[in-house]
Amino acid sequence: MRWDIAQLVENTDPNWIIDRLEEMVKSANGLAENYRGKIIGLDAPGLLALLESRDDFSLRYEGVMEYCNLKYSADSTDAVSKKLNEAAKKAGTRVGQALAFMEIELGSLLKDKPILVVDSRLSEYSHYLERIVCRIPHVMTEELEKLTMSKDQNGVSAWSQLQGDWLGTRTFKIIVDGVEKMMSYGEIISLYQSSNRVLRREANRVVYEGLGGDDQLWASAIRSICGDHLQMCEWRKYPTPMTQSLIDNDVEQEAIDALMQTMEDNVESYRRYLRLKAKLMGLDKLGNWDIVAPLSGDTKKRYTWEESRREVVNAYTGFDTEWGEWVNEMYGRHHIDGEVRNGKRSGAFCASWLAGKSAWVLQSFNGQMGDVYTQAHELGHAVHAYLGSRHQKPSNNEIGSCIAETASVFGELLLTDKLLEETETSGEKRAILANVLDEFGMSAYQVSARVFFEQSMYDAIKDGQFLDGDTVSSLWVASRDRIYGNAVEWLPEMKWEWTMKPHYYIPNYRFYNYPYIYAQLFVFALYRLYKEQGKAFVPNMRTILSAGSSRSPMKLAVEVGFNVTDEDFWSKGIKQFDELIDQLEATL
Ligand SMILES: [Zn+2]
Numbered sequence: 001m002r003w004d005i006a007q008l009v010e011n012t013d014p015n016w017i018i019d020r021l022e023e024m025v026k027s028a029n030g031l032a033e034n035y036r037g038k039i040i041g042l043d044a045p046g047l048l049a050l051l052e053s054r055d056d057f058s059l060r061y062e063g064v065m066e067y068c069n070l071k072y073s074a075d076s077t078d079a080v081s082k083k084l085n086e087a088a089k090k091a092g093t094r095v096g097q098a099l100a101f102m103e104i105e106l107g108s109l110l111k112d113k114p115i116l117v118v119d120s121r122l123s124e125y126s127h128y129l130e131r132i133v134c135r136i137p138h139v140m141t142e143e144l145e146k147l148t149m150s151k152d153q154n155g156v157s158a159w160s161q162l163q164g165d166w167l168g169t170r171t172f173k174i175i176v177d178g179v180e181k182m183m184s185y186g187e188i189i190s191l192y193q194s195s196n197r198v199l200r201r202e203a204n205r206v207v208y209e210g211l212g213g214d215d216q217l218w219a220s221a222i223r224s225i226c227g228d229h230l231q232m233c234e235w236r237k238y239p240t241p242m243t244q245s246l247i248d249n250d251v252e253q254e255a256i257d258a259l260m261q262t263m264e265d266n267v268e269s270y271r272r273y274l275r276l277k278a279k280l281m282g283l284d285k286l287g288n289w290d291i292v293a294p295l296s297g298d299t300k301k302r303y304t305w306e307e308s309r310r311e312v313v314n315a316y317t318g319f320d321t322e323w324g325e326w327v328n329e330m331y332g333r334h335h336i337d338g339e340v341r342n343g344k345r346s347g348a349f350c351a352s353w354l355a356g357k358s359a360w361v362l363q364s365f366n367g368q369m370g371d372v373y374t375q376a377h378e379l380g381h382a383v384h385a386y387l388g389s390r391h392q393k394p395s396n397n398e399i400g401s402c403i404a405e406t407a408s409v410f411g412e413l414l415l416t417d418k419l420l421e422e423t424e425t426s427g428e429k430r431a432i433l434a435n436v437l438d439e440f441g442m443s444a445y446q447v448s449a450r451v452f453f454e455q456s457m458y459d460a461i462k463d464g465q466f467l468d469g470d471t472v473s474s475l476w477v478a479s480r481d482r483i484y485g486n487a488v489e490w491l492p493e494m495k496w497e498w499t500m501k502p503h504y505y506i507p508n509y510r511f512y513n514y515p516y517i518y519a520q521l522f523v524f525a526l527y528r529l530y531k532e533q534g535k536a537f538v539p540n541m542r543t544i545l546s547a548g549s550s551r552s553p554m555k556l557a558v559e560v561g562f563n564v565t566d567e568d569f570w571s572k573g574i575k576q577f578d579e580l581i582d583q584l585e586a587t588l
Pocket residue numbers: 377381405408
């Protein structure tokens with residue numbers, strides 16, 4: 001259950017590692033010396049040589065950087081880990097600074113010679129270059145860019161910092177098991193998942209009553225950040241408040257419009273699930289504090305590491321034998337760290353290892369069903385890395401948020417079907433299904449309300465409305481109700497829910513939200529197609545995952561025969577969601 005990250009480097013002696021990091025910085029400086037000020041004069045072969053040498057550079061030093069990062073994630077208390085992590089971070093920053101000129105000079109070159117984007121000699125990099133071209137019209141003069149950076153430091157960045165610090169220092173009084181406790185925000189939110197319904201309700205009430213008490217502060221922050229964004233859209237010539245995020249995520253407005261329309265047209269599916277969940281919990285109606293609560297009678301089943309391995313490998317093998325072999329190899333070559341221990345980073349992640357054509361996964365495995373799901377999820381990312389590293393250069397492996405979760409969530413659905421097949425009791429079946437349906441509900445439907453809310457704030461500012469706390473809350477409640485209707489009972493304090501969502505305050509992160517919906521509905525739609533077409537669908541999935549970031553999500557979809565600007569495609573995802581609800585209903 002421990003990984004063997006020594007495979008990443010030729011030598012694990014800390015001095016050797018530090019020397020290697022130094023060599024990396026020197027090599028980056030060498031690249032800079034060769035190219036600084038000269039990119040503007042490059043022809044197609046010259047540009048190809050530059051892009052290839054930068055890719056070679058990143059492959060050459062990927063192992064040593066990853067070794068330092070992973071070692072620190074696995075044990076942040078170890079002195080050597082700390083030292084190497086610091087050294088790697090510093091070296092990474094120096095490389096970033098040394099090579100920062102490239103993106104700027106590439107922009108100037110492509111502005112001058114746009115024909116390079118379609119030059120056949122650069123075909124492997126064409127989409128990478130296209131994406132640089134998309135940004136060109138929105139870059140300001142060097143002086144204005146510098147001014148913007150210093151304005152942001154004391155403007156949007158400071159507001160975001162204040163929101164985070166303020167939230168982090170709030171305390172909440174609550175009675176737990178007859179004892180009065182003062183809890184931080186981080187502590188009290190764990191009570192939302194309590195099996196005690198009264199406690200869940202009270203935790204929600206206490207938190208949002210407390211946060212609403214500071215509405216002046218939250219409203220000032222969100223008003224300034226949204227107002228700043230609208231002004232910057234004018235400066236940068238973005239036609240709509242969403243344009244910047246569309247460019248960052250490599251997606252088109254038409255696709256997002258079709259996606260959001262599908263969500264809104266199908267709110268009844270979610271409401272049906274919420275009503276069914278209420279029934280399963282023996283309630284007339286869910287309270288907002290019940291939406292993601294565990295179903296009573298949830299599975300108590302525990303899995304050993306070997307059992308989990310078997311389930312996950314079988315789930316992937318059932319879809320594609322080679323995927324199953326890769327997943328099995330991740331266990332066999334000790335690329336997964338599942339041991340629970342002190343000093344280890346919490347949560348789970350998968351890091352691609354392009355040079356080794358593999359990946360590394362970290363999680364804390366306690367044997368619960370959720371841990372098996374996490375394993376399947378992260379190993380889906382690993383499969384994505386196995387395919388991406390075999391077919392694409394590093395520059396084409398920068399996968400955007402809309403596509404990044406494709407293999408991982410698909411893997412969760414494969415596991416779901418596998419577990420349902422083997423499960424006999426209706427209690428366990430319910431736990432498995434509710435787990436998947438809750439996740440979809442939160443990532444697709446709940447986040448849709450957040451997209452509506454964000455859009456409504458920009459619209460309100462443009463209409464000349466002043467966003468005080470109550471106005472923001474009324475926009476929040478209106479957006480929320482577009483999704484939930486009357487399927488859920490909300491505590492009145494929940495109108496302050498927008499105050500705590502850090503994403504709304506993060507600088508340059510406008511419309512962070514729709515990629516979550518895209519990712520979920522995209523995978524559910526693909527899974528539906530797999531169910532309809534069977535084995536014939538497998539090559540399509542391989543095409544999508546092998547493409548990395550070499551094509552836009554829209555082009556990629558066209559290649560495998562569907563249209564993401566068409567609601568018919570997205571509706572397939574809703575059908576898959578409906579089908580899982582049917583299965584849950586059948587357990588009654
Ligand atoms: Zn993921």
